[in-house]
Amino acid sequence: MSLPPARILGIETSCDETAAAIVSDGRVIESSVVASQVDLHAQYGGVFPELASREHVKAIHPIVQGALQGAHLNIEDIDGIAVTQGPGLAGSLVVGVNMAKGIALAAGKPLIGVNHLEGHIYSAWLYPANASPHQAPRFPLLALLVSGGHSELVLMTEHLTYQRLGGTLDDAAGEAFDKIARLLDLPYPGGPSIQKASAAGKETAFNFPRATLEGTWDFSFSGVKTAVLRTVEALRAEGRPLPIADLAASFQAAVADVLVVKTLLAANEHKVREIIVAGGVSANKRLREKILSESARPVHIPPLSLCTDNAAMIAGAGYYHYIQGDFSAFDIDVQPTWPLS
Ligand code: KG4
Ligand code: ZN
Numbered sequence: 001m002s003l004p005p006a007r008i009l010g011i012e013t014s015c016d017e018t019a020a021a022i023v024s025d026g027r028v029i030e031s032s033v034v035a036s037q038v039d040l041h042a043q044y045g046g047v048f049p050e051l052a053s054r055e056h057v058k059a060i061h062p063i064v065q066g067a068l069q070g071a072h073l074n075i076e077d078i079d080g081i082a083v084t085q086g087p088g089l090a091g092s093l094v095v096g097v098n099m100a101k102g103i104a105l106a107a108g109k110p111l112i113g114v115n116h117l118e119g120h121i122y123s124a125w126l127y128p129a130n131a132s133p134h135q136a137p138r139f140p141l142l143a144l145l146v147s148g149g150h151s152e153l154v155l156m157t158e159h160l161t162y163q164r165l166g167g168t169l170d171d172a173a174g175e176a177f178d179k180i181a182r183l184l185d186l187p188y189p190g191g192p193s194i195q196k197a198s199a200a201g202k203e204t205a206f207n208f209p210r211a212t213l214e215g216t217w218d219f220s221f222s223g224v225k226t227a228v229l230r231t232v233e234a235l236r237a238e239g240r241p242l243p244i245a246d247l248a249a250s251f252q253a254a255v256a257d258v259l260v261v262k263t264l265l266a267a268n269e270h271k272v273r274e275i276i277v278a279g280g281v282s283a284n285k286r287l288r289e290k291i292l293s294e295s296a297r298p299v300h301i302p303p304l305s306l307c308t309d310n311a312a313m314i315a316g317a318g319y320y321h322y323i324q325g326d327f328s329a330f331d332i333d334v335q336p337t338w339p340l341s
Pocket of ligand 2: 115118147148279280308309
């Protein structure tokens with residue numbers, strides 16, 4: 001079935017990345033610009049919300065201009081304006097939503113509010129304009145969504161329908177990476193730092209717990225976090241130097257193992273055709289390698305640039321709302337805690 005063509009401008013400002021992108025037909029990335037504030041927040045060891053919104057205010061206009069110029073397009077060439085409405089930091093979301101409203105009103109284009117989490121899922125459909133397309137994900141599918149704020153298993157039987165099977169009962173996977181990195185004095189953001197430190201470590205050095213929470217599709221990372229903390233405290237009390245690489249590798253393996261085991265069990269139970277892994281933590285090498293090697297089903301994991309926050313994924317998801325005529329009113333508010341279903 002061929003879907004109608006449409007070019008969507010996406011805008012993303014939910015956390016510490018100011019991003020704009022143009023995507024055709026829900027799949028083809030014509031341009032994608034991301035301004036990261038990581039260096040700014042690193043000195044605080046995490047995102048400083050007020051600073052984040054002020055940086056978005058400064059960056060948003062040039063970033064949107066950059067996306068249009070990068071695609072050699074004018075606003076008249078765009079069919080709809082998609083923007084992250086939530087979840088995320090309220091003060092940051094407001095900047096993107098107001099920019100999108102302004103452009104949509106001035107240019108007479110429809111406004112499309114997109115859930116950040118559905119955006120992450122739709123990153124699996126995207127490919128750059130100069131590359132050949134991969135096979136689009138096929139339904140029914142299971143999405144493992146692992147980011148700084150969320151760890152969810154979501155079942156999709158068709159576009160834009162989401163059944164949340166389960167999610168984290170405490171920390172999100174990315175949050176656990178960030179907290180353990182801080183404990184080990186590794187720089188923010190913690191995920192990439194833990195991955196880097198792990199390269200020189202042995203993942204069997206410490207046997208950290210893997211909470212499988214049988215009978216549910218939920219996750220819990222508080223046990224593994226506490227186990228790492230207790231180990232670090234004991235080593236420090238003995239005056240021994242911390243084996244950072246071994247601690248990082250053992251922690252990373254414990255988190256990745258639980259995510260993969262539960263995802264593959266849920267995929268079997270719900271008889272899905274394919275699996276998507278998305279969100280910042282899907283950039284993790286250990287997680288990617290394990291699920292790709294152990295899954296009997298096709299697994300879609302976006303390239304690294306599309307795992308972390310970007311606006312192409314928002315434009316991609318926005319396209320499917322656009323073709324259904326699912327437009328937003330101009331008085332929409334931001335939704336800082338907007339669940340996927
Ligand atoms: O999706 P994302 O960019 O922002 C949110 O929507 O939260 O995810 C950010 C999270 C952070 O917690 C970061 O530490 C984690 O993704 N992350 C990783 C890796 N790269 C980013 N976690 C593990 N391994 C990585 N390579
Ligand atoms: Zn995200």
